[in-house]
Amino acid sequence: MNLPMALMITLLIPVLLIILTHWLPQISPDLEKTSPYECGFDPLENARLPFSLQFFLIAVFFLLFDLEIALLLPLPWAMNLNPLTTITWMITLIILLTIGLTYEWLQGGLDWAK
Template identity: 60%
Template structure:
């Protein structure tokens, strides 16, 4: 048992020390010291206009991502509870989501034009 614990400790110590000994530290220059902001140039002003269409697509993605998380347990719920009530609940939930998708489609939020 003591041999096993000492081996675990030795492996953990090696895993912490090997990256420190093998890493090459580049000289710090302006490019390495500047922050990387997902494709935005950090040297320009931060008040550049943000694409509203990109924001709407991100919000729609989040809404439908949560919708999938809510729809996944529905078969288990239908198996455990009254089928008529859960069917009405699922149908109303899907209708609300479909009306929301139709509303977004009519307003042109799903058109990705450059």
């Protein structure tokens, strides 16, 4: 396959997908679809009602482990520089996060219903 043909296919596929996504969805809004969603809260109620702290604790755990993935992502490239140091930091990070997760689990921080 030559370059102009490859470029034409590369441009044609996204354009077709954009056109399809513009024409395909059926527009049938109802009250449920048009109402705002606020992370588990009912947006039409009073804003001063107490909320579950458990929801935010689980969200913080998610962000923590999401950050862990971001820290572990460049490890394959770092292995080329200094493998021993990279493996040491990787194991240290995973052990610290595992200890923290175990502590929270034993304290009951991950239980949804109390």
